[in-house]
Amino acid sequence: QLQLVESGGGLVQPGGSLRLSCTASGFTLAYSYGMGWFRQAPGKEREGVSCISSSGGGTNYADSVKGRFTISRDNAKNTVYLHMNSLKPEDTAVYFCAALETLRALSQCGLQVPQYAYWGQGTQVTVSS
Secondary structure, three states: OOEEEEEOOEEEOOOOOEEEEEEEEOOOOOOEEEEEEEEEOOOOOOEEEEEEOOOOOOEEEOOOOOOOEEEEEEHHHOEEEEEEOOOOHHHOEEEEEEEEEEOOOOOOOOOOHHHOOEEOOOEEEEEOO
16 A cells, blocks of 8 residues: 655745655555645645656646746655745645556656545645745
């Protein structure tokens, strides 16, 4: 069973930066895993923020974070990162890491919640002065 653990959240002032990490364990070698970051603000639905394909060659970003957030993965450390710059109060949310399991490596990834079968417990990001 794949397990995901997020870290790196916290309180930051507007314009500041944070780096979120998601460390995975329990991989099944027969599968490939695309990874995504999602967020959920109070009273709102969970939304896709960014993803990176299982091949590592493809990334995708929500329009609201393009140019400010960068996703990357270090397969040797089983870790995916979300580098967040120029943070805004509207970025405040619980951020979740998620994994998409496929039989073969894919060069693209999507930001739809139902695509992802495995989820971490989330880490709070608060952007406030």
